[in-house]
Amino acid sequence: MNFWIRISDLDRRWIYLLMAVAIILPFFVNITIPIRISPPTQALYTYIDTLSPDSGPILISFDYDPSTQGELTPMAIALLRHAFSKNLHVITMSLYPTGIGIAENITSDIAKEYNKIEGRDYVVMPYAPGYQAVILSIGEDIKNTFATDYYGNRTDTLSCLNGVKNFEQIPIAISISGSSTPYAWITYGYTKYGEKIGVGTTAVSATSYYPYLRTKQVAGMLGGLKGAAEYETLIRKFYHTKGRSMATIGMNSQSMAHIIMIILIILGNISYFAIRKQNKRSA
CATH class of the missing domain: 1.10.287 (Helix Hairpins)
Incomplete structure (x- = not known):
């Protein structure tokens, strides 16, 4: 008693x-807690994993700001590691003026892990205002949308974009966002141009996209930190990835x-x- x-x-x-x-x-001790892979995460991973370097560059849009960086950045890192492990070309951009710096920092950091060269293996696009207009313009000609990249290089001189004109040469566009921005990619990218759309979103917003997953308007989705941890689990299983798996560590802490x-x-x-x-x- x-x-x-x-x-x-x-x-x-x-x-x-x-x-x-x-x-x-x-964060200091390697603790292994099993993570079950959800169907939306598996769908996005499977589609990207079927791509080859000849499939064209994948597009990852960092449509978020620092307020949701803790939850969304790990999934961006996981996607980049998967793409670079497969030697896929990558286009990164942001429809948020506060997101383009995040996009450049993360893309360049992960590129260094895999010895990827800017302009040859990946390209970071600068911010352009008017996200609906930007998506529609990419659907017509991405080099007209972005005459230069983030570093001021002319996009028509970058080997990463050789033969790339619009969504027809970009197998998937993935919007990582804690807001409603992925709806714009679905509305204009998928509905008008038939572009495959992937979504990475905060856990609280994930349920909003399940109707689009059921109708195949969204190819796959990462929901919150758990979705990022699931994706890390998949790429660790099949690829030799570098760096720490921050989403998995965060989920273990939770x-x-x-x-x-x-x-x-x-x-x-x-x-x-x-x-x-x-x-x-x-x-």
């Missing part, structure tokens, strides 16, 4: 410390915290009923 009383009177600071350790530990919370809730309830039972006997 003394044990349950001590549990009931436990100083909450010990709980805070325990939660902090549970959250921080996966899982550890949830396990600790469940255990504490169970112990708290047992303590309550045990003490109440003892008090009734004493009375």
